[in-house]
Amino acid sequence: MLQIVPSIFAADFVRLGEDVRRVEEGGARMLHIDIMDGHFVPNFTMGTPITEALRRFTNLKLDHHLMIDDPDTYAPLFIKAGADCVSVHYEVCRNLDRTLHMIQDHGAKAGVVINPHTPVMLLENVIGIADYVLVMSVNPGYGGQKFIPNSLSKVRELRRWREQRGFRFAIEIDGGVDSGNIAGLAQAGVDWFVAGTSVFQAPNPAEAVRELHRTAEEAISVKV
Ligand code: DX5
Ligand code: ZN
Secondary structure (H helix, E strand, O other): OOEEEEEHHHOOHHHHHHHHHHHHHOOOOEEEEEEEEOOOOOOEOOOHHHHHHHHHHOOOEEEEEEEOOOHHHHHHHHHHHOOOEEEEEHHHOOOHHHHHHHHHHOOOEEEEEEOOOOOHHHHOOOOOOOOEEEEEOOOOOOOOOOOOOOHHHHHHHHHHHHHHHOOOOEEEEEOOOOOOOHHHHHHHOOOEEEEOHHHHOOOOHHHHHHHHHHHHHHHHHOOO
């Protein structure tokens, strides 16, 4: 099932609760939470207190994207704070098989993220474990960047794997998703669309979620 996953990185942190209510009203079922440590990416965002506060405030599934050097230490803390899904970067995990199982053993869905420079092929031996794969369509660290077109072929490759080998992982995309590219992404095989700027910087975030969802649904219902 297609999901628009608003990224609170682009929300107004002074009015975070109001922004979350807006995307709930637009039909969102998941919220994307970018965790940055100033090492893996040149930026900081938030820690477990924000997760705890959101957990008390909303029933949306909390999708945590860990852009940090040490996910093994921090993933359990975010899950304890209320994370439902936790994704870790391929580029920092020395024991990725173990890390994905550890996230699942703590009771969350486990995702693996690949940066724009990382080929899908490298996931071959963990793809049967991961609950979802997150394809970065920008270099991580900042919101509002331009979508990298090559990401589309990575999504197609993942979908091919899934179909040919009977896997069930979801495909998520993150970075530069908007009303202009979402149809092509849906047709390529994306299930979960992270959207920061195109939702929270829109005049009406609830309507932006509805519109993105409608466009994606229409794109996959068209018979070719
Ligand atoms: C970038 C983050 C994204 C970001 C997306 O490092 O992982 O989740 O919030 O923002 P937009 O949709 O503005 O590209
Ligand atoms: Zn993200």
